[in-house]
Structure formats: C-alpha cells, structure tokens
Amino acid sequence: MSKLKLIIAREYMSMVGRKSFIIMTILIPILMIACILLPIGIGYLNHEGSETENVAVIDETGRYASAIEDTDLFHFVPLSGDTVTDPHQFYTNAGESLTAMVIIPRDVDSTHQVTIYSDKTVNASLKMQINRQMSDTLTRAHVASYGVPNLQKMIDESSVDVDVKSVKWGEDGSETESSSEIAMGIGFALSFLIYMFVLMYGAMIMNGVIEEKTNRIVEVIVSSCKPFQLMMGKIIGVALVGLTQLAIWTVVMLALSMVAGSFIGLASGDIFSMGNDPAALQAALQKSGNADMTQIIQAILGVNYLQIFTCFVFYFVGGYLLYAALFAAFGSAVDQAADASQFTTPIIIIMIIALYAGMACIENPNGPMALWCSMIPFTSPIVMMIRLPYDVPFWQLALSIFLLFATAAATVWIASRIYRTGILLYGKKTSYKDIFRWLRH
C-alpha cells in the first residue's frame, strides 16, 4: 500500500468514525427539511391559534358594507353611518369585543379612500383584506356605473391567462418539451451544493492541518513521507468523506421519492426506466390523469442531464481542489484556528461574490458578467453551472474547465510549497508577506 493511500485511508476512517460525522449526516437533511417546513408550520400556527376578530364597518354610503365578506381571521359587522354618530365613543364602549373599525366615507367613489381605526397598530393582513375586497367592490361598482348590460360578464370572460410552453429542437428536428427554469434550478441547486461542500470540507481540511500542527505529530509524519503526500492525502481523504455523505443522502432521497412517487400514482422508479420509452411514459402519465404533474414531469425529463452531471463532476472536482488546497496552505501557516480568519475571510468573500454573480446571471445568462465569471476559476464552478441550460458554446465550456483545472493544479503546487514550510514553523504570526517569501524557497 502506498503512503498516499495509507494517509487517505487514515483521514477517511478517522472522520467517518467520528460521532460528529454521523450527527451531521442525520442533522443536515433534517435542518433542510425544517427550513422548508418551518414557514408553512408557522403560517399554520398563526392562523390556528388566533380567534376570529370583530371589525366594525361603518358605511356612510350604505352601499358597500354588505359586500365585505368574512374571512378566517375577521368577522365584519356592517353598521350604518346614521346609527353611529361618534365612532370613537362607539369603539371605546365596545371594549375588547371590537378590534378595529373601518370607515367608508360618503365620497369613497371619487376619493377611493377608506380608513381603519384601532387603538393598536393595524394588523397588515386586515389592511390587505380591506384593500382587496374594497378595490374589487369599487371596480365592480365602477363597471356597473357605465350602464352597459352584462359588461362585467364580458370583462370576466375576456380575461385570458397565456400558458407559455417551451420546446427544444434536437439536431434532427425532434421536439422535447424543455423548461429552462427547471434546468437552471437543478444547475443552481448543484452549484449551491459545490459551494456548501467546498466551505464545509475546506474548513475541515484546515482544522485537520492545524490539529496535526498543534499536536506536533506533523514532524513525525513528514519524517516518513513527503509533505505533499500528507497534504494530498488529507485533501483526497476529506473529499471521500464528503462524497460518502452525499451518497448517503442520495440513497435516502431516492428512497423517499419512491415513497412520494407512489402517492402521485407513479413510482419514481418507473419514471426513470420509462425515460427511454416516451410512449410508455405518455400512457402512464395519461393514466395518472394529473395534467399539471404531467407537464412538470415532462419538463423534468426534457433537461439534458448528461451535460449537467458531467459538468457537475468537472466543476465539483476542480472547484474543490482549488479551494481545498488554499485551505490546507492557510491551515499550515497558523498555530490555531482563531488566527486563520485573516486568510479564510478573503476565500469566503470570493465564494459569496461567486454565489451572487451566479444569481445575477439568472437574469442575463449570456451577458458579459456571466461570461467573465464563468471563465474566472474562482467563480466558474458556480456561475457556469447556472448558465448551462442556456446553450453555452462548447468552446466556452471547454475553456472554462481547462482554466479551472490549470488554476487548481497551480494552486495545489503553490499550496504544497507554503504547506511544507508552514507546518514546521511555530510561534510566529504569519503574514501574507511571509507566505510569499516561503514560495520563493
């Protein structure tokens, strides 16, 4: 067994065996699901717990109060403007039973203004309700005022919602229903995965290097192997740990989607196997009788997965190597994790810029910024993944991947030079100047 393999195996086993790995593997998906479910849950609780509030509506026109309908949250009590002469007195007398009071003034048809009074700050959802219902009612009243028979009906019937379908032509003219949104969504999700992976495992590499340095074991190890082997062993070992984690999540997700698939009347296994047999797929989709679902599934199947996943592998490996080497080099330059921030902060800033550039490229995927950011190796893994569905010319893709790998190789080389000096130096605060000097040795 070569020394590099031994080091990789140790790195891998020492991390996979740790409790923190098992906890993180379970916890991260739970946190992600929680992030999705929490807003829904909070919304539910918001409605569930509260009681219906009474809102008095004083209608000075006497025409609109009855048009305001009750909702889950609000019960509207129409009152005539003649019966309530002093609204404030009335509100005070009602006490707790009345939350707010809406006054529809006599001249509402021309001013389009109503007022909500309350002794508390007026609740946004009440304001929204009144706005929506009154706008609607007044619009209808307006339409009716023209005196054209059935005008409202004509307007309702002539309202059209256009459905835009996108179809992609293959080279032989064959048509596939495509959805650039879905392709881009997948691209974005994958590039986000690269981003998360690089940050999480990059930090892990850095801490590993610092740990070996502060433990002083590094001198024993490098008396048995080359510093480069130790550094690469760590980078590769940690990458394998991350891939193991991804593999676990993928298996769990596939299993879950099988379960979910059976709920929508189609086992997801069938979808994947039928991807090659459009007729069978069509039949199955007809049978399921769910039109929206059919459209979505067709769009999902129209994405060029081969291209996306091939590029994902390239950008994942290249981007990881590039950043991991930097983290290893910076870890070697400091004595404790707390000192590392001067080096890690620039890395994190670059990665955040890359993420924002990626988001901006959604607006204009073929613009100059998208082009440049998909060429610069520090941002290309994220930006190019998002551009992919918009038919990036092959030469751009090839150039971008070439630049990424060339830079990654150069970075690994530079990092190994910093690393071999840094790991043996103690007790000195390292500056960027020192690092440049080590490079020249």
Next chain:
Amino acid sequence: MDNFIEIRDVVKQYDGHLALDHVSMNVPQGCIYGLLGPNGAGKTSLIRIINRITHQDSGEVLLDGRTITDDDVAHIGYLPEERGLYKKMKVGEQIVYLARLKGMEKATAYNEMQQWLDRFDLGEWRDKKLEALSKGMQQKVQFIATVIHRPRLLIFDEPFSGFDPVNADQLKVEILRLKQEGSTVLFSTHNMESVEAICERITLINHSRVVLEGLVDEIRQQHKQGILAVELPKGEALEANDALYTILPQQPGDHETQVRLNAGVTMHDAIAWLNDHRNLCGFHEILPSMHDIFINTVKDQNHEQA
C-alpha cells in the same frame, strides 16, 4: 568502524539566516553519537536534513557510503523534541499506522506493536484513545512508534526530557539494547549527564558551526586542566606547595582536597611528592565534565565572535 552517516560540508540557509555553515560530521556504524549545542545552534536543522524533512542548500548526506534518498526514511526512526501523536486515535492503530508509513507490512506491524506494548506494560491500553493515557505513557507510545520498524538509525531529539527518572532509566536500557542489536543512535541534546553516561562520540555545534568533535573520553582528556583530588587521613590538612600546585577552594563537606598542578608539573611528579611527604589515603585525577567543556567551548567561541 565504517561511517554509517556522513555529513559533508552541509550548508542550510533560512531567510538570510545561516542555520548550518559547512557542517561535516561522521557517525560510525553501531555508535551512540551525541549532537550537542545550545538552543538555536542548528541541531534541529541538521536532524531535519538527515530525516529528509528539509533539504540542504549544498553539501552531501551519505548513508552507508551512498547519497541518502527518500526511500532511506524507512531505515530511520525519529523522536522529535516536541512529541506529538493523534490524540483521538487509538494507541494500537496509531502505532501500526506510523509503522506502515515507514514501510512495514500490516501483519508484522501489528505483531510488533503487540510485543512492544506488552514490554512497556501498556497492553491493556491498546484500544484506548491516546488522550486517555498519562503523559508518561504517551511518551512510551511515541518511543515505540519511533523504533517499531527496527530502524538502522535512531534519531532522538532530547529523549529524556519529560520522563520521570524511572521511565528515563527504562528508556536508557531500551536504547542500549537497540544499540546491541546493531542500531546506530544519534542523540541531540543539551543534557550533558546523559551524554557522559551513554554517548561514545560527540559533535558540538555552536552558531551553525562544528566547534568540537570526537570521542567523549578523548575530549575529556584533551580538556583536562591538571586537577588532582587528594584524600588525607581525617583531620589532616594539605599544606601549600607553590612549586607544584595551588589548592583550590574547598566545598564544605568535601573529604577530598582538589589542587591544580602548576604548568610543567606532571601528575606523576605531584603524586610522588605527596606520597613521600604525606600519609596519602587516596588520589585521582579530575577530568572536566562534558558540561564544563560544553560551557567553556561555547563561551570561548561566543567571546571570539564578539
């Protein structure tokens, strides 16, 4: 005796600071060799070069008469001054891992590990994480990791620091046993007592240069200053003799009197005279300790440089 390690004219420079200035040193096969020098003299730099951790700017390192290569690290066992192991790794796994990095087969490494742990009474700790062990036990584990692959060259940087006397003694016994089995041992230390006790030859480095080299006994002979310890019957005092010697200040409780012989007076003359005139109970020549030689040499050299 053949030279096992030959250092020829090695120069190493860091950031404008000269760490090793044309250093040469020969370590004979099967010898226990002391590399001495004050802190910052260049000992660690030299050791790291022999270990292939860093590389010299110029000069040569030969092992068995040929230029040392990266593969030779399999024949070297190195115990650095700053001890370190993986705290979260199990004792047994850790030793086997380090042995395999040195090129041992897994099964052999495992058997050897077992034997060594038993020899040091650490057998029951094999599957415990290192951090559960006491400091002394961790040091023993580190020692095992250093010697498990039966290296032909053992390099110990300050091996006795951090050991209590009992463990230090056990360590000394093990080192002598390894020498018996044919290993060559290179000590880097400023603990002069251990040098006198076990080193045969030394090289003293100061300010990046070799300032003294040779057999310990010869060096002590060369540096002797003609001091004689004389023992007389109880209650008798030695009288002055300006022709032969000067009496050195006596320490309370000494039952001997130390005298420095005048220039030109031989040991033989002095003893013959004393024997004729006094009722001598005993006498012996005082050789300078390595400690004194070390301090004087370093002081002289620093003085010259100033």
